Amino acid sequence: MSKSKIKDTTKISNAVIKRLPRYRRYLKELKKKGVDKISSNELSSLIGYTASQIRQDLNNFGGFGQQGYGYNVDGLYNEISAILGLDREYKMVIVGAGNLGQALANYTHYYRAGFVVKALFDVNPRLVGLRINDIDVLDSEGLVEYVEDNEIDLGIICTTKDNAQEIADKLCFAGVKGIWNFAQVDLEVPNHVALENVHLSDSLYTLAYKVSGNAAQNGGAGFEE
Amino acid sequence: MSKSKIKDTTKISNAVIKRLPRYRRYLKELKKKGVDKISSNELSSLIGYTASQIRQDLNNFGGFGQQGYGYNVDGLYNEISAILGLDREYKMVIVGAGNLGQALANYTHYYRAGFVVKALFDVNPRLVGLRINDIDVLDSEGLVEYVEDNEIDLGIICTTKDNAQEIADKLCFAGVKGIWNFAQVDLEVPNHVALENVHLSDSLYTLAYKVSGNAAQNGGAGFEE
DNA sequence: GCGATTTTGTGCGTTTTTTAACGATACTTA
DNA sequence: TAAGTATCGTTAAAAAACGCACAAAATCGC
Numbered sequence: 001m002s003k004s005k006i007k008d009t010t011k012i013s014n015a016v017i018k019r020l021p022r023y024r025r026y027l028k029e030l031k032k033k034g035v036d037k038i039s040s041n042e043l044s045s046l047i048g049y050t051a052s053q054i055r056q057d058l059n060n061f062g063g064f065g066q067q068g069y070g071y072n073v074d075g076l077y078n079e080i081s082a083i084l085g086l087d088r089e090y091k092m093v094i095v096g097a098g099n100l101g102q103a104l105a106n107y108t109h110y111y112r113a114g115f116v117v118k119a120l121f122d123v124n125p126r127l128v129g130l131r132i133n134d135i136d137v138l139d140s141e142g143l144v145e146y147v148e149d150n151e152i153d154l155g156i157i158c159t160t161k162d163n164a165q166e167i168a169d170k171l172c173f174a175g176v177k178g179i180w181n182f183a184q185v186d187l188e189v190p191n192h193v194a195l196e197n198v199h200l201s202d203s204l205y206t207l208a209y210k211v212s213g214n215a216a217q218n219g220g221a222g223f224e225e
Numbered sequence: 226m227s228k229s230k231i232k233d234t235t236k237i238s239n240a241v242i243k244r245l246p247r248y249r250r251y252l253k254e255l256k257k258k259g260v261d262k263i264s265s266n267e268l269s270s271l272i273g274y275t276a277s278q279i280r281q282d283l284n285n286f287g288g289f290g291q292q293g294y295g296y297n298v299d300g301l302y303n304e305i306s307a308i309l310g311l312d313r314e315y316k317m318v319i320v321g322a323g324n325l326g327q328a329l330a331n332y333t334h335y336y337r338a339g340f341v342v343k344a345l346f347d348v349n350p351r352l353v354g355l356r357i358n359d360i361d362v363l364d365s366e367g368l369v370e371y372v373e374d375n376e377i378d379l380g381i382i383c384t385t386k387d388n389a390q391e392i393a394d395k396l397c398f399a400g401v402k403g404i405w406n407f408a409q410v411d412l413e414v415p416n417h418v419a420l421e422n423v424h425l426s427d428s429l430y431t432l433a434y435k436v437s438g439n440a441a442q443n444g445g446a447g448f449e450e
Numbered sequence: 451g452c453g454a455t456t457t458t459g460t461g462c463g464t465t466t467t468t469t470a471a472c473g474a475t476a477c478t479t480a
Numbered sequence: 481t482a483a484g485t486a487t488c489g490t491t492a493a494a495a496a497a498c499g500c501a502c503a504a505a506a507t508c509g510c
Binding site for chain 1 (some may be wrong): 234235237242245246247249250251260272273285287308309311313315323324327328331332335338340348353378379382402403405409410411420421423424425427429430431432433435436437438439440441
Binding site (some may be wrong): 240277281292 | 466467468469471472474475476477478
């Protein structure tokens with residue numbers, strides 16, 4: 001994959017990156033429908049970004065299109081997948097086997113994209129020993145050792161906010177490369193560890209804002225962010 | 226609440242709104258610690274935004290501070306809560322009583338902020354009739370009627386992406402004011418209905434990107450988005 | 451094979467967002 | 481009470497993101 005003319009991808013803005021999964025989602029849909037090629041204009045009317053922005057986004061990584069033709073759906077899908085790093089496998093652990101942790105463990109959607117949950121961890125003795133979706137719930141005591149021994153790539157934090165930083169510290173110490181944080185707190189991690197937050201409450205509050213009448217009405221076709 | 230000098234709040238950018246819940250989170254923490262006042266500079270070193278940005282964000286809504294003093298923690302917390310629309314109650318239904326729907330139903334965190342789950346809905350006969358966290362799981366057949374009769378404000382969509390648009394249509398028809406969407410699809414809703422998406426896969430993919438080595442390393446104190 | 455057409459890649463102007471600077475104002479202390 | 485200091489609100493500058501326009505290049509039809 002990704003034999004593209006190498007560009008300097010170290011300065012890509014966050015805004016661009018956040019749009020990539022969306023491109024990929026629509027391309028996947030097009031693939032499923034058997035569409036072979038697509039132009040930036042057609043993509044634009046599907047996704048809602050301007051054609052110009054789409055072309056510019058993609059050109060940050062390489063010239064994937066052909067003048068007079070457009071983009072090859074399958075090829076572009078693969079390129080974006082590779083850019084996102086979805087052409088490899090990630091081993092993950094989930095810390096916190098409560099409702100959310102269990103839901104994520106059962107969420108088989110991302111398995112197909114190479115994200116494999118190897119174990120759940122919890123401090124609660126009533127949860128330790130359970131099997132969720134064929135995944136063992138282990139005692140948090142053994143977290144660091146497990147992550148080290150099994151070369152875990154990513155840690156998912158589903159604990160309360162009071163425990164989250166301590167867990168993050170352990171995960172970083174044990175060598176994870178990234179943390180997916182669902183706890184309602186902003187974690188501090190070393191620079192070499194990636195961090196992605198999902199603050200559900202924050203998201204709900206912005207919905208409340210939009211509903212509450214303080215906000216302007218949604219202008220266009222119903223897309224946002 | 227919110228007796229503030231009225232400003233034109235209809236043109237506030239999304240970026241500002243997304244920061245408000247975070248301000249609120251830190252102010253809550255300060256309140257708990259018994260801190261009375263805080264300056265934009267102190268807030269800056271806590272949150273990681275520049276002091277200038279903090280002042281400008283807050284001034285979009287009104288002058289909540291006092292020169293030479295700073296901001297009153299309790300007062301500012303209340304103002305931001307009011308701006309976000311958290312000074313009232315929201316009645317919600319969750320559609321899709323799978324793992325994620327159940328997790329959200331059990332997620333009592335947001336109850337305190339006025340978000341009350343009135344019912345879950347599912348098409349699966351094996352789930353209908355259950356009670357999750359004292360909330361009934363009802364048959365999706367009755368969704369529209371229930372939402373109308375109980376004046377539901379918000380609908381939470383936790384179904385597969387194939388059913389999501391249909392559910393959204395029903396919710397909108399039945400009169401919800403906002404939709405919190407967890408399905409992996411971009412929904413179309415009327416302009417008067419607010420939409421907030423939580424695309425978990427998208428979030429995970431951006432984490433993969435950061436980890437995969439294509440991305441630049443996290444520069445500063447460990448905050449992002 | 452050639453001309454008309456499509457559509458990309460990209461330079462450039464515009465808008466939006468962020469950061470910096472500073473005057474005005476209120477607090478604090480002697 | 482008055483001088484000194486802290487800090488906001490706001491204006492101006494800088495940076496980033498976005499959209500437009502067009503030349504270059506490849507396709508498609510005849």
